[in-house]
Amino acid sequence: MPHKLPHLLFDFGGVIINIDYNRTLEAMRQLGSGIEFTQAAQAKLFDELETGHISADQFRAGLRAHYGLTATDAQLDEAWNAMLLDVPAGRLALIAELRVQGYQTALLSNTNQLHITEINRRLKEQYGLQNGIADCLDRVFYSQHVGLRKPGEEIFRHALREMNWEAADTLFIEDSPQHIETARRLGLHTLFLTPPLTLQDALPAALRAFPA
Structure with missing residues (x-):
């Protein structure tokens, strides 16, 4: 039987975009x-x-x-x-390759309209992404639009419902320990990205280790 691909739920800051x-x-x-x-x-x-x-x-x-x-x-x-730094091309390329392989992807981010506008302006300018980061994933869930924030449980439940995903089939990639804690409590698998680990360093191994 083919290995079932996990669903991928990404944080934004510290995972896809560098933040200081x-x-x-x-x-x-x-x-x-x-x-x-x-x-x-x-x-x-x-x-x-x-x-x-x-x-x-x-x-x-x-x-x-x-x-x-x-x-x-x-x-x-x-x-x-000023806290918004770069979005490395290698991270976008990795996500794009995973989507080609059949992985479903979504973004779950605590963010605001000022940051969304600025990041998407840069992504359009640098990478030609007309809709910013939304062009790189199947769905984006911004706290600004959902009206909820991590580490609250309801924003996770909202994303899972909207994507029609089961928690047990989902890998959440995040750099904040309090958000990782909530995800684990809800039954999601987690990848805790702590410096100097990056998405390219850690995600391929996490996918290989994901339970069949």
């Missing part, structure tokens, strides 16, 4: 802000942006009100986007 949160912290400090957040925790303002409960304009207004900033919209956007 410190660059945004430093850029905000240059604007006069004592803003603080980490990969594991962030203030309510950021959660509200990432779940679509506030607009980009409300987010900027919140930054000014909470952190005493007087920066322009363009300056705030530039600082907020």
